[in-house]
Amino acid sequence: MPAPCVGSNGALSIRSRRDRSSLADGGCGFAYDPDRSAVHEPVFWLPEHSPGTLILAPARGRWKSRRPFDPAAIGPILAERADANGRELIVRDISGDVHIWLTDEAAAEHPMVVVPPDGAHRLRLDLASRFIRRLLGHPVGLLPPKLRLTDLQRRHYIQLLHTADLYEEGGEPRDVASRVLHSEQAALPAIEFKDTAARKRADRLIKDAVAMVSREYLKLLRGG
Structure with missing residues (x-):
């Protein structure tokens, strides 16, 4: 029986079980399951x-320090990986994912915070x-505002990603107006659609999506 698959752009498609991609298709393993939503x-x-x-x-x-660092003391470990450059973790904290x-295992026993002198040093x-x-x-308290997305920002960036997918597939402003903005103006004849607010907003979305x-x-x- 076909199994539903949600793509990275949120679109729902149907794929049979025998068509599922192997994590090692192409001769090498994927970092993530290609059948799993990126979100x-x-x-x-x-x-x-x-x-x-x-x-x-x-x-x-x-x-x-006499206080060793235990990541689990902050919250559940959502993901981790280790390589020659050290160990990376994503930990669920009450204030947001950390x-x-x-840089090496000794850092957990005697931790010292490194703050590079770059343009983001205030956030660091x-x-x-x-x-x-x-x-x-x-x-x-909560993470700094610049490290947190508002609901409005989150919706906007989802629109940009959806727009980028459409544009990559050859979509035009009318497609963006219809499938991303869900505007009724997308159904107007070309000569009328050209000067609509939906067309202008779709053009801006395409420009911003390509840049993003x-x-x-x-x-x-880096906080916008």
């Missing part, structure tokens, strides 16, 4: 691009302060 998979960003990633390195000498990079300092308060058993999937998303990681 259900955790994402690890490079720490240099994401100020929302807490970087922990092992402290030296007199700075060695991304942590342990805020995150570091939250971590120290948590380590000392003090209460913390290129490299503009990096600005989003």
Whole structure:
């Protein structure tokens, strides 16, 4: 019997069980199950691009902490991976998901927060302060606003991703107006549709979507 499959753009399709992709199709394993919606998979960003990633390195000498860091003490571990560059974790916290990079295992025993002097150092300092308060058993509030999406922002970025998918498949402004904006103006004749608000908004969505999937998303990681 066919099984429903939800794509990364939210579209529902039907795929038979015998047509399901293997995790090793093509001669190499996929990082994630290609049949699973992208919104259900955790994402690890490079720490240099994401100020929302807490970087922990092992402290030296007199700075060695007597308080080892136990990620499970913050909350459930949603995902983790380890390689030659250390161990990365995504932990569910009451204030939001926390991304942590342990540069090596000694960082968990004697943690020291690393704050690179980049353009996002203020956000990194805020995150570091939250971590120290948590380590000392003090209460913390929500993540900084720049590291949290509002419902309005979330809906807008979903629209941009949907638009990017349509544009990549050869979609035009009328397709965006119909399938993303759900505007009745998309059904108008071409000469009338050309000057509608839906056409103008669809054009803006296409322009912003192309920029977003290129490299503009990096600005989003840094708080917009």
